[in-house]
Amino acid sequence: MSKRELKQWEPNNLDVFHYYGRWPSNRSPYFHIPFCQDICTFCPFYREILSNDELLDAYVKAIIKKKLNLNLVIKMCRKNKLQVFFLEGGTPSLLKPEHIRKIGLAIHKYFNLSELKEFSFEMNAKTITKDRVEALKEIGVTYGRMGVQTFNPKYRKIFQLSATPDQVEHGVALLNENFPFVCIDMLYGFHGQSIDDFLKDLHFATSLNTKTIDVYPINNVVIQKRLDDAYQAHNFQPASGLTKFSMNILLNEYMRNNGYLPHNGHGYIKTKYDLTKNNPVVSDEYTFQYHETVYGYEGYEVIGFGRSASFLLDGAYLYNCNDTVQYVKGLLGSNKLDIDVEVYSKELCKQRGLILHLPYHGIAKKQKINLDLIHEEIFIKLQNAIERGLVIETPNDYQLTKKGWYWYVNLLFYLAADTDHKAMKDYIETNRTGDLGKWQIDWTY
Numbered sequence: 433m434s435k436r437e438l439k440q441w442e443p444n445n446l447d448v449f450h451y452y453g454r455w456p457s458n459r460s461p462y463f464h465i466p467f468c469q470d471i472c473t474f475c476p477f478y479r480e481i482l483s484n485d486e487l488l489d490a491y492v493k494a495i496i497k498k499k500l501n502l503n504l505v506i507k508m509c510r511k512n513k514l515q516v517f518f519l520e521g522g523t524p525s526l527l528k529p530e531h532i533r534k535i536g537l538a539i540h541k542y543f544n545l546s547e548l549k550e551f552s553f554e555m556n557a558k559t560i561t562k563d564r565v566e567a568l569k570e571i572g573v574t575y576g577r578m579g580v581q582t583f584n585p586k587y588r589k590i591f592q593l594s595a596t597p598d599q600v601e602h603g604v605a606l607l608n609e610n611f612p613f614v615c616i617d618m619l620y621g622f623h624g625q626s627i628d629d630f631l632k633d634l635h636f637a638t639s640l641n642t643k644t645i646d647v648y649p650i651n652n653v654v655i656q657k658r659l660d661d662a663y664q665a666h667n668f669q670p671a672s673g674l675t676k677f678s679m680n681i682l683l684n685e686y687m688r689n690n691g692y693l694p695h696n697g698h699g700y701i702k703t704k705y706d707l708t709k710n711n712p713v714v715s716d717e718y719t720f721q722y723h724e725t726v727y728g729y730e731g732y733e734v735i736g737f738g739r740s741a742s743f744l745l746d747g748a749y750l751y752n753c754n755d756t757v758q759y760v761k762g763l764l765g766s767n768k769l770d771i772d773v774e775v776y777s778k779e780l781c782k783q784r785g786l787i788l789h790l791p792y793h794g795i796a797k798k799q800k801i802n803l804d805l806i807h808e809e810i811f812i813k814l815q816n817a818i819e820r821g822l823v824i825e826t827p828n829d830y831q832l833t834k835k836g837w838y839w840y841v842n843l844l845f846y847l848a849a850d851t852d853h854k855a856m857k858d859y860i861e862t863n864r865t866g867d868l869g870k871w872q873i874d875w876t877y
Contacts, residue, residue: 536571624668
């Protein structure tokens, strides 16, 4: 990647978009709501404690202001019949019902949603209320997503997860009653976690009977210092690579035995298949549309609204100002939007179907990839994966085998170009997410 370039883009100065991202085949817009009630110690995303309602009101006003921020994204998406819209955070369910309706009104007014497949909204159990759910249904949300992470009281305290078990159960029940798709997020592989702990979490997660469940290995690169300190205070030792790999195998078998099939690298769908007769490596019943874009093919682009939101274009990565007050003042006051720009070779985008979609979704369709333009380096690696029984080739696509599915994270890394390997290693060695401070939370439940 080239050296990062910081520019200020005026309302009509969209030169960066004249070259990058001009001919997308798929675009997925999302709103980033950065506010939270608590700062979880494992979370890698941009977020902050919501300090007052006035800032929330101003932020909502800023992200739907058509003159600059919204107008920019409208221009980018004008020719696209959108398949997905996503509100993520932070904790979007901190929005009041009137905020939700204002955002929804702007979305429906300015975007073509005639072919929308999925409208997702992230929530926290403590903020799932009937009036918010009604507002979400009014604006067309189809998919309620809620972070649970673990049911273990010891780890919930360590992770700063202050929602009570009753709030989690009540929140999931309310979502199940009102949306066709509901997902809970779970974590595994944290320091000191036993197999018994892991299986109990999976038991409680599947018993909630949500349509989908996402299960992620914890990312120790981006955890906060508070979590490191808590691990050390409990004398918890890191899970080894072999332990995490064993947990992944156990996860896959447990979920299948309880009627769930994987639909991407982290996600499981409650299947309609009789798994005694048909037990595919990856389900073809469903795919999370937003991740179809993020881990997609050339021309699949992500378009972000809000503080620290990003644009993933073919040939450029852009992200908005990372200071909420500055971001809001810029949009509501000076009509200026700070965008940080990183440019990279468009040739890399041509490889995305093989190095991202194949390992993460389990399949890469040849008709969506110009195989004549794939670097020889990538083809050599792909051939090695085929020879080792991780990938099979058919006339129409490449598919992961069951063994390849277990190793999909390694394949994500392996299939990438050697220059990307170095960039990722450098990032791991030089970057850690900063601790945002300790927050007063009531643990009396």
